Amino acid sequence: xxxTATNNEAPQIEIVTAVTAVVTEEGEPTKSSGLLFxxxxxxxxxxxxxxxxxxxxxxxxxxFETLLIKGFSSYLTKxxxxxxxxxxxxxxxxAGGIGFVSLIGGVFLGSYLIKRFKWHIAECxxxxxxxxxxxxxxxxxxxxxCPQERYINEQSDVYKSVMPSCxxxxxxxxxxxxxxxxxxxxxxxxxxxxxxGHHNYRxxxxxxxxxxxxxxxxxxxxxxxxxxxxxxxEPCYRPAKHxxxxxxxxxxxxxxxxxxxxxxxxxxxxxxxxxxxxxxQSFGLGxxxxxxxxxxxxxxxxxxxxxxxxxxxxxxxxxxNANKTCRLYNNRSFSIGLGTLGASFRFTSxxxxxxT
Numbered sequence: 001x002x003x004t005a006t007n008n009e010a011p012q013i014e015i016v017t018a019v020t021a022v023v024t025e026e027g028e029p030t031k032s033s034g035l036l037f038x039x040x041x042x043x044x045x046x047x048x049x050x051x052x053x054x055x056x057x058x059x060x061x062x063x064f065e066t067l068l069i070k071g072f073s074s075y076l077t078k079x080x081x082x083x084x085x086x087x088x089x090x091x092x093x094x095a096g097g098i099g100f101v102s103l104i105g106g107v108f109l110g111s112y113l114i115k116r117f118k119w120h121i122a123e124c125x126x127x128x129x130x131x132x133x134x135x136x137x138x139x140x141x142x143x144x145x146c147p148q149e150r151y152i153n154e155q156s157d158v159y160k161s162v163m164p165s166c167x168x169x170x171x172x173x174x175x176x177x178x179x180x181x182x183x184x185x186x187x188x189x190x191x192x193x194x195x196x197g198h199h200n201y202r203x204x205x206x207x208x209x210x211x212x213x214x215x216x217x218x219x220x221x222x223x224x225x226x227x228x229x230x231x232x233x234e235p236c237y238r239p240a241k242h243x244x245x246x247x248x249x250x251x252x253x254x255x256x257x258x259x260x261x262x263x264x265x266x267x268x269x270x271x272x273x274x275x276x277x278x279x280x281q282s283f284g285l286g287x288x289x290x291x292x293x294x295x296x297x298x299x300x301x302x303x304x305x306x307x308x309x310x311x312x313x314x315x316x317x318x319x320x321n322a323n324k325t326c327r328l329y330n331n332r333s334f335s336i337g338l339g340t341l342g343a344s345f346r347f348t349s350x351x352x353x354x355x356t
Contacts, residue, residue: 045280045283046283046287048280049276049280049283049284049287050287052275052276053356054121054271054275054356055272055275055276055284057352057353057355057356058125058268058271058272058275058352058353058356059272059287059288059291059292060349060352061128061132061268061349061350061352061353061356062268062272062288062292062296062349063291063292063295063296064296064345064346064348064349064352065132065261065264065268065296065345065346065349066292066293066296066297066300067295067296067297067299067300067303067345068261068300068342068345068346068349069258069261069300070296070297070300070301071300071301071302071303071304071305071341072257072304072338072342073095073099073258074300074301074304075301075304075305075308075338076095076098076099076254077091077092077095078091078308079142079334079335079338080094080095080247080250080251082328082329082331082334083145083146083243083250083329083331083334083335084146084239084240084243084246084247084250085146085236085237085238085239085240085243086238086239086247087238087239090239094251095254098251098254098255098258099258101255101259102255102258102259102261102262103258103262105259105262106258106259106260106261106262106263106265107262107263107265107266109263110262110263110264110265110266110267111266113127113263113267114266114267114270119267119270120270120274121270121271121274121275121356124267124268124270124271125271125353125354125356127264127267128264128267128268128271128350128353129350129353129354131260131263131264132260132264132346132347132349132350132353133347133350133354134260135256135257135260135261135346136343136346136347136350137343138253138256138257138260139253139257139339139342139343139346140339140340140343141249141250141253141339142250142253142254142335142338142339142342143335143336143339143340144246144249144250144253144335145246145331145332145334145335145336146240146242146243146246146247146331147180147242147243147331148183148330148331148332149177149178149180149181149182149183149236150181150182150183151183151184151185151313151314151328152182152183152184152185152189152190152206152210153170153184153185153189153314154168154170154185154189156189158206158209158210158213159189159191159206161209162191162205162206162209163191163205163206166188166191168185168186168188168189169186169188170316171316171317171319172185172186172188172316173185173186173314173316173327173328174186174187174235175235175236175328176190176192176201176233176234176235176236177233177234177235177236177237178190178207178233180242182207182210182233183236183328184206184207184233185314187201187204187233189206190204190206190207190233191204191205191206191207191208191209192204192207192233193205198234199234199235200233200234201233201234204233207233257342271356272284272285272288273285303341304338304341307337307338307341308329308334308337308338309326310333310337311329311330311333311334311337312326312328312329312330313328313329313330314326314327314328315327
């Protein structure tokens with residue numbers, strides 16, 4: 001019997017070997033068939049993942065969050081620097097400290113809540129929705145702006161009337177201030193005739209004309225554009241002393257907004273993983289990464305830049321490459337644009353989290 005079985009197996013082995021040899025000799029059809037199989041499998045899994053309502057809506061929510069945080073964090077330093085007249089190094093340190101504390105604290109607290117209360121999709125979605133809706137209103141706290149002095153440059157009527165024949169450099173920017181009332185592009189635009197030392201300028205005819213016209217002299221003495229004035233101007237305070245309290249408020253608002261943005265990172269990830277089968281989780285994370293980077297990381301700074309540039313009131317041009325640089329922003333427009341845009345994106349992401 002054993003001998004018979006061995007004789008029967010021999011032809012089968014020969015047949016299998018022959019078939020394998022044929023397939024191997026052809027070679028190319030085998031590779032194309034394998035490639036077609038993987039391509040069909042890729043398309044099938046992609047359709048399966050993208051047709052998942054929970055996954056799709058939570059990825060859209062994540063994309064709006066990425067767009068918001070990427071754009072907001074990119075211009076937070078500039079906002080603090082120009083709105084509250086902070087030195088660039090101080091604004092950078094403050095923005096970096098806010099971002100660091102909020103990210104570390106938010107991520108740890110979010111992970112703790114998930115583990116402590118054993119949240120799943122429903123609980124995570126509820127928490128995300130509530131958090132995002134609340135912070136969409138907190139974002140409006142950024143509308144609080146620092147009162148800005150009246151800005152005088154070569155386009156101002158008072159400058160044209162008092163100094164029609166004086167050609168001050170329109171690309172120079174050395175701002176000088178008179179108390180909290182007027183801000184001049186340069187001492188030349190203030191019509192200053194003398195330098196008093198210690199960054200102090202005297203006999204500024206444009207300033208004299210402004211004070212005469214508005215009758216806001218602090219010493220109750222009239223001055224004329226043609227005579228020497230007792231009033232002097234100096235470089236603008238950095239930081240703006242009259243906005244110190246508002247700076248504290250806005251810094252706290254930024255901290256709360258970024259902290260609550262960080263606290264939902266892991267709940268969002270939890271929903272994505274639980275909405276997919278284990279076999280498709282890595283593929284789903286790849287799709288999420290592609291969508292958020294393509295529609296969040298890239299357009300975020302561009303959208304915020306377009307809004308911020310609209311609030312610019314003084315552009316200067318580089319003499320070497322003709323590039324334009326904004327040197328001064330309208331505080332009110334800057335803060336309103338940043339606050340309303342952030343609140344709009346945050347409200348939209350909260351809406352998609354709600355319908356998840």
